[in-house]
Amino acid sequence: GQQLNQSPQSMFIQEGEDVSMNCTSSSIFNTWLWYKQDPGEGPVLLIALYKAGELTSNGRLTAQFGITRKDSFLNISASIPSDVGIYFCAGPPVGANNLFFGTGTRLTVIP
Amino acid sequence: GAVVSQHPSWVICKSGTSVKIECRSLDFQATTMFWYRQFPKQSLMLMATSNEGSKATYEQGVEKDKFLINHASLTLSTLTVTSAHPEDSSFYICSARALAGVQYEQYFGPGTRLTVT
Numbered sequence: 001g002q003q004l005n006q007s008p009q010s011m012f013i014q015e016g017e018d019v020s021m022n023c024t025s026s027s028i029f030n031t032w033l034w035y036k037q038d039p040g041e042g043p044v045l046l047i048a049l050y051k052a053g054e055l056t057s058n059g060r061l062t063a064q065f066g067i068t069r070k071d072s073f074l075n076i077s078a079s080i081p082s083d084v085g086i087y088f089c090a091g092p093p094v095g096a097n098n099l100f101f102g103t104g105t106r107l108t109v110i111p
Numbered sequence: 112g113a114v115v116s117q118h119p120s121w122v123i124c125k126s127g128t129s130v131k132i133e134c135r136s137l138d139f140q141a142t143t144m145f146w147y148r149q150f151p152k153q154s155l156m157l158m159a160t161s162n163e164g165s166k167a168t169y170e171q172g173v174e175k176d177k178f179l180i181n182h183a184s185l186t187l188s189t190l191t192v193t194s195a196h197p198e199d200s201s202f203y204i205c206s207a208r209a210l211a212g213v214q215y216e217q218y219f220g221p222g223t224r225l226t227v228t
Binding site: 033035040041043044048088097099101103104 | 113115117143145154155156157160202204206216217218219220221222224
């Protein structure tokens with residue numbers, strides 16, 4: 001099956017610090033999506049990327065579609081306590097009709 | 112916009128009984144709805160994909176006779192867990208893709224936590 005590996009698995013950071021995480025796949029994607037999931041909730045779409053090299057921001061979040069089309073990156077600047085949660089990358093491999101999810105990065109922000 | 116609701120948000124049932132979970136797209140029409148299952152500290156695993164008015168497509172390893180999916184309208188899909196067993200206890204999350212709009216953007220419901228005793 002499709003493998004989407006996220007790194008790091010978990011992060012503990014101080015409030016105000018910047019965060020970087022990435023997602024790599026074994027095959028090419030045409031779309032990359034980044035979601036955040038709070039405990040006991042469904043994932044919420046943060047950013048969508050549609051072409052290689054694309055860099056898109058949503059407030060303090062910035063995501064990039066890797067030029068190889070096999071990876072994507074998410075950065076969070078000046079983290080705040082409400083950034084706590086699990087961040088998932090997701091996407092449909094070329095030719096697929098549904099989303100595959102990454103393994104997730106669990107973020108903890110220490111006030 | 113793009114709100115998806117699920118009902119119930121949590122349910123406890125006895126082993127052997129059936130449970131129905133509803134998923135609704137509140138402010139858009141969904142061509143396709145998806146059902147995921149998530150175990151503690153794990154990622155979301157796709158169970159099945161359903162298009163309005165047609166049979167659901169199940170992922171490998173998911174029993175279609177156990178997890179009945181009905182996508183009766185462009186705003187409603189239901190998942191029925193039949194003859195539930197404790198190992199079916201999990202967090203079930205539905206997702207919907209808009210009829211119009213950007214391809215592959217899926218919006219998720221808040222999830223339903225099922226506990227089978």
